[in-house]
Amino acid sequence: MLELKHVSFTAEDAEGAENQKEIIRDLSLVVEDRKLIVITGPNGGGKSSLAKLIAGIERPSSGQILFNGEDITEKSITERARMGIGFAFQQPVRFKGIKVINLLRIAAGRQLSVSEACNYLSEVGLCARDYIHREVNASLSGGELKRIEIATVLARACRLTVFDEPEAGIDLWSFQNLIRIFEEMRRNIHDSSMIIISHQERILNIADEIAVLADGRIERFGSREELLPALVGTGSVQDACSRLKG
Amino acid sequence: MAVVTLDEVQKRLIREVADLHEIPMGAYNFRANGTLAGRNTTANIDISSKADGSGIDIRIKPGTIHESVHIPVVLSESGLKETVYNDFYVGEGSDVVIVAGCGIDNCGTQDSEHDGIHRFYLEKGAKVRYVEKHYGSGDGQGQRILNPVTEVYMAENSSMEMEMVQIKGVDSTERKTVAELKQGAHLVVRERLMTHGTQKALSIYKVILNGENSSADVVSRSIARERSYQKLDACIIGNAPCKGHTECDSIIMDEGTILAVPSLEAHHVDASLVHEAAIGKIAGEQLIKLMTLGLSEKEAEEEIINGFLA
Numbered sequence: 001m002l003e004l005k006h007v008s009f010t011a012e013d014a015e016g017a018e019n020q021k022e023i024i025r026d027l028s029l030v031v032e033d034r035k036l037i038v039i040t041g042p043n044g045g046g047k048s049s050l051a052k053l054i055a056g057i058e059r060p061s062s063g064q065i066l067f068n069g070e071d072i073t074e075k076s077i078t079e080r081a082r083m084g085i086g087f088a089f090q091q092p093v094r095f096k097g098i099k100v101i102n103l104l105r106i107a108a109g110r111q112l113s114v115s116e117a118c119n120y121l122s123e124v125g126l127c128a129r130d131y132i133h134r135e136v137n138a139s140l141s142g143g144e145l146k147r148i149e150i151a152t153v154l155a156r157a158c159r160l161t162v163f164d165e166p167e168a169g170i171d172l173w174s175f176q177n178l179i180r181i182f183e184e185m186r187r188n189i190h191d192s193s194m195i196i197i198s199h200q201e202r203i204l205n206i207a208d209e210i211a212v213l214a215d216g217r218i219e220r221f222g223s224r225e226e227l228l229p230a231l232v233g234t235g236s237v238q239d240a241c242s243r244l245k246g
Numbered sequence: 247m248a249v250v251t252l253d254e255v256q257k258r259l260i261r262e263v264a265d266l267h268e269i270p271m272g273a274y275n276f277r278a279n280g281t282l283a284g285r286n287t288t289a290n291i292d293i294s295s296k297a298d299g300s301g302i303d304i305r306i307k308p309g310t311i312h313e314s315v316h317i318p319v320v321l322s323e324s325g326l327k328e329t330v331y332n333d334f335y336v337g338e339g340s341d342v343v344i345v346a347g348c349g350i351d352n353c354g355t356q357d358s359e360h361d362g363i364h365r366f367y368l369e370k371g372a373k374v375r376y377v378e379k380h381y382g383s384g385d386g387q388g389q390r391i392l393n394p395v396t397e398v399y400m401a402e403n404s405s406m407e408m409e410m411v412q413i414k415g416v417d418s419t420e421r422k423t424v425a426e427l428k429q430g431a432h433l434v435v436r437e438r439l440m441t442h443g444t445q446k447a448l449s450i451y452k453v454i455l456n457g458e459n460s461s462a463d464v465v466s467r468s469i470a471r472e473r474s475y476q477k478l479d480a481c482i483i484g485n486a487p488c489k490g491h492t493e494c495d496s497i498i499m500d501e502g503t504i505l506a507v508p509s510l511e512a513h514h515v516d517a518s519l520v521h522e523a524a525i526g527k528i529a530g531e532q533l534i535k536l537m538t539l540g541l542s543e544k545e546a547e548e549e550i551i552n553g554f555l556a
Contacts, residue, residue: 055538057534057538076537077534077537077538078537078540078541078542078543081537081538081539081540082540086538087538089535089538092535093529093531093532093534093535095532095550095553096467096495096553096554097467097550097552097553097554097555097556098549098550098553099553102549102553103539106536106539106540106541106549107539107540109539109540152539156539156540
């Protein structure tokens with residue numbers, strides 16, 4: 001279970017300490033085990049910052065974060081990862097020289113066999129034979145990288161996984177695949193929970209609970225049944241084709 | 247056949263530079279502290295000392311397929327300086343692996359230096375994979391110095407793949423590689439270089455594409471740590487319709503200095519030459535990504551370095 005208690009986060013902009021901006025304001029949130037929570041809301045509302053606060057990439061200026069009852073507010077990214085918090089980046093990182101199989105092995109924390117590694121790649125719709133020995137570098141397209149990013153998270157099999165806009169860069173064909181992966185993760189990882197940052201109606205459709213984050217605060221929080229009907233058609237939720245229409 | 251006699255330090259150096267744990271199969275010539283420590287020849291590969299004692303000649307018969315030659319050199323005495331000429335004559339249509347390498351262990355106060363001059367003469371259609379590793383160890387005040395010179399003369403349709411690695415312990419190095427390619431010849435160079443402390447490394451390539459459809463791909467990846475200095479100077483000259491590519495890609499750390507000077511020179515309108523050079527530190531987001539997978543910052547850094555130099 002993840003608990004955020006009165007968390008605030010202030011970021012300095014490029015001009016330094018005099019231009020501080022409060023990104024997250026006194027935010028409290030509970031993510032129970034076995035729950036899938038989708039955080040939505042307008043751009044600039046603080047969603048990605050919230051994801052980074054949970055992973056330890058950013059530190060709150062005040063408040064407390066608890067994971068399974070333990071205070072992790074001061075814990076490093078590595079410590080949180082080892083406690084079972086996974087994080088899928090919105091913009092996956094490229095590495096010269098590190099191969100896909102190396103990244104999957106680091107993620108799994110053990111010497112994965114090639115066939116085990118291939119299974120993770122097949123899950124994200126990549127032909128394993130073509131990718132397993134490729135470098136995670138600029139020769140991969142954005143969509144390929146994004147799928148490899150999701151495969152690394154699958155290999156980690158964490159108690160809590162945070163996905164920052166998993167649909168960004170994924171084409172419509174693999175969208176359905178993505179939904180299936182979320183559902184399988186819920187089934188296969190015991191007592192696991194997920195936080196997904198997304199605007200996509202199809203992802204909101206599989207949420208247990210939805211939080212609408214705007215201006216650094218949780219504006220609304222409730223079950224999908226309660227919140228989704230009112231959100232469809234607003235800026236917080238887009239159907240799959242809205243970007244194409246736009 | 248001479249009997250190979252090496253002490254434990256020398257055996258460790260051999261392991262580092264030639265990945266050898268035992269006496270290799272095939273032809274070999276071991277040189278330790280300036281003298282011959284062991285040699286083996288085969289029906290197809292002959293190794294003989296030059297009459298003036300300045301080095302060895304390695305002659306590979308035409309059509310020799312899937313054989314290997316190992317010629318490691320180790321220096322474990324402080325204050326030893328030597329210059330050795332090794333000439334390789336690779337016969338037409340042969341396909342061989344040549345492993346060279348030099349390890350220096352210097353625990354003394356005097357400088358130890360090995361300057362190896364390797365000349366390769368590839369006949370038509372010959373194919374060579376050449377691996378060269380340099381390594382230094384020992385905590386003495388004396389410097390460990392290696393100045394290799396490699397010259398490659400490639401006949402029609404020959405090909406050579408060179409893997410040059412220097413990762414640890416060499417205080418000062420000036421490596422010069424010159425290659426001349428005839429029609430249809432193909433050269434690939436993969437250099438991996440890492441410097442520490444106050445080490446200094448100069449790596450200079452001059453590849454001359456003389457023949458039609460000759461091609462070269464020279465890629466150097468290097469890391470300069472602490473206060474070390476590197477200069478990478480890769481030049482490709484196109485004198486015919488040819489293709490050349492050179493890339494210097496470096497990670498700079500701590501207070502390191504890197505000077506990358508790729509250059510191209512075309513003397514023919516159909517010479518297609520490209521160079522790339524990039525120097526940068528390890529990106530913060532790369533460290534963060536690996537840390538979210540459970541590595542510490544130090545482990546993440548090592549993983550990125552190992553991948554980069556793989």
